[in-house]
Amino acid sequence: MKIKDISKIGLGCYALSGAYGKVDVDQYKQVLRRGFDLGINFFDTADTYGETAERVLGEALSDVREEVFISTKVGVSKGEKPFLSRDRVIEACKRSLARLGTEHIDLYLVHFDDPGTPVEETVGAMEYLQDQQMITHYVVSHIPTHRIQEYIKKGKPSFLMFEYSPVARDAQRDLFKLIQEHDLNSLAFSVTGRGILSGNITRQHRFAEGDIRNMDPLFKYARFESALRISEKMKDVGHKHGMSPVQVAIAWVLSHPEITCALTGPSTIEHMEENAASVDFLIPREDLEEIHDFLDMEEERTKRDDIKIVERLLNAPLDRESGFNDLVYVFETAVNRGWVGEDEIMPMFMELFKVREEPKVPLMKEIQYRLREMIFN
Ligand SMILES: NC(=O)c1ccc[n+]([C@@H]2O[C@H](COP(=O)([O-])OP(=O)(O)OC[C@H]3O[C@@H](n4cnc5c(N)ncnc54)[C@H](OP(=O)(O)O)[C@@H]3O)[C@@H](O)[C@H]2O)c1
Known part of the structure; x- marks a missing residue:
C-alpha cells in the first residue's frame, strides 16, 4: 500500500x-x-x-x-x-x-x-x-x-x-x-x-x-x-x-x-x-476564518495569563500533592512559550519525573528555585 x-x-x-x-x-x-x-x-x-x-x-x-x-x-x-x-x-x-x-x-x-x-x-x-x-x-x-x-x-x-x-x-x-x-x-x-x-x-x-x-x-x-x-x-x-x-x-x-x-x-x-x-x-471558509481568529485571540490571552500563573507557581509554597503537577505545568509552559530551550530544561524535567511516584518536597523546592532563576533571570 x-x-x-x-x-x-x-x-x-x-x-x-x-x-x-x-x-x-x-x-x-x-x-x-x-x-x-x-x-x-x-x-x-x-x-x-x-x-x-x-x-x-x-x-x-x-x-x-x-x-x-x-x-x-x-x-x-x-x-x-x-x-x-x-x-x-x-x-x-x-x-x-x-x-x-x-x-x-x-x-x-x-x-x-x-x-x-x-x-x-x-x-x-x-x-x-x-x-x-x-x-x-x-x-x-x-x-x-x-x-x-x-x-x-x-x-x-x-x-x-x-x-x-x-x-x-x-x-x-x-x-x-x-x-x-x-x-x-x-x-x-x-x-x-x-x-x-x-x-x-x-x-x-x-x-x-x-x-x-x-x-x-x-x-x-x-x-x-x-x-x-x-x-x-x-x-x-x-x-x-x-x-x-x-x-x-x-x-x-x-x-x-x-x-x-x-x-x-x-x-x-x-x-x-x-x-x-x-x-x-x-x-x-468563513467558519475556518472565524475559528482561526478566535484561536489567535485565545493564544494571546493564554500567553498573558500564563506569565502570571508561572510567576505565582514559582513563588508559592509547594505541597507534596499538587507541587509535582504545578512544576510540570511550569516546565511545559516554559518550553511551549519559548522562554527556555527544550534541551536546556530536559535534564531537570527528567530529574523531577524520576520521583513522580513519590515526589519529595526538598527536591521540588530546589527545582522550583532553579526554574525561577532560569525563567526570570
Ligand atoms: N507520539 C506520541 O508521543 C504520541 C502521544 C500521544 C498519542 N499518540 C498516538 O495518538 C493516538 C491518539 O491520541 P490520543 O489517544 O491522545 O487521542 P484523543 O482522541 O485526543 O484522546 C483520547 C481521549 O479522548 C476521548 N475521546 C476521543 N474521542 C471522543 C469523543 N468523540 N467523545 C468524547 N471523548 C472522546 C477518549 O475517551 P473515551 O475513552 O471515553 O472514548 C479518551 O479519553 C494515541 O492513541 C497514540 O496512538 C502518540
Whole structure:
C-alpha cells in the first residue's frame, strides 16, 4: 500500500496503557475492528504503551494485515532514560514485531529524543531495519525541532508525528514549514485534545487516580480555561452544521494540507464512530476564518495569563500533592512559550519525573528555585 492510501482518520492505542483510566481490552479490540470496517486503515501503538497495546492491535487486525498501516514506536521504556542506540533499536523492533504478530512494521517511530546517541547511529539502525524489510518507513515524533532537522539532514524520515488540535497548535510554528520544505507526511495526535474538545469535560470533572490528565497542563489553570472556551467555540460552529464539537475539531485539523492523518484514541464504539464521521465534514471558509481568529485571540490571552500563573507557581509554597503537577505545568509552559530551550530544561524535567511516584518536597523546592532563576533571570 502507498502513503497516499492512508485514511484521513487513524486510531491509536495509547489508552491501552491505562493513561486515560481503566480500559476494557475486548471492547477496545472491537473499536479497532469497527474502525477498520468504517474505512480506517491507519493504526498506531508503541512498545512503551505496554505489551498489551501491541498484542491487541496485532490480534484485532491479523486477518486484514495487508490492508492496514501499522505504526509503533521505540526509544523509551518505563523508568528508563530514552535510548536510541543501534542495538537497542534493532532489538526493540524485533520484540515489537513478535508482539504485533507481523513480519513488518509500516511506520517505525523514534518516540523520544536520546541526546546521548548520535542521530547517524539511530538513522543507521532504521536503514538496517528497512534493508531487512522489518520496517517500511521511519518517523520522528516528540523531539526538539533542531533534532528533527538533524534527522532530515542525515536520514530520510517519511513522516513527522506531533500533537495538533485547536487546543495545541505549536506544531504550526515550525514543523509545518519543515513538512512543506521537505515534502514530508504527518500524523497529528490527540486531535480531540484528549477528550476536552468533546465538550464532555467540565470544571467539575474529576479524573480517576492514575489518569495522566491529572498532571497534564492542558487540564490546568490558563490552558484549561482556554480549552473550555475553545471547546465551546467548536460547539457553536458545529451547531450551524449539525456536527458535534469534536467533529469540528477533527475537521479543523484535517483542513490543514500539512496533515496526512488525524489520530484519535476513543475507547468506545460510539466515540469512534463520531470521530470517523468527521472525515466527510469540510468546514466552510468563513467558519475556518472565524475559528482561526478566535484561536489567535485565545493564544494571546493564554500567553498573558500564563506569565502570571508561572510567576505565582514559582513563588508559592509547594505541597507534596499538587507541587509535582504545578512544576510540570511550569516546565511545559516554559518550553511551549519559548522562554527556555527544550534541551536546556530536559535534564531537570527528567530529574523531577524520576520521583513522580513519590515526589519529595526538598527536591521540588530546589527545582522550583532553579526554574525561577532560569525563567526570570
Ligand atoms: N507520539 C506520541 O508521543 C504520541 C502521544 C500521544 C498519542 N499518540 C498516538 O495518538 C493516538 C491518539 O491520541 P490520543 O489517544 O491522545 O487521542 P484523543 O482522541 O485526543 O484522546 C483520547 C481521549 O479522548 C476521548 N475521546 C476521543 N474521542 C471522543 C469523543 N468523540 N467523545 C468524547 N471523548 C472522546 C477518549 O475517551 P473515551 O475513552 O471515553 O472514548 C479518551 O479519553 C494515541 O492513541 C497514540 O496512538 C502518540
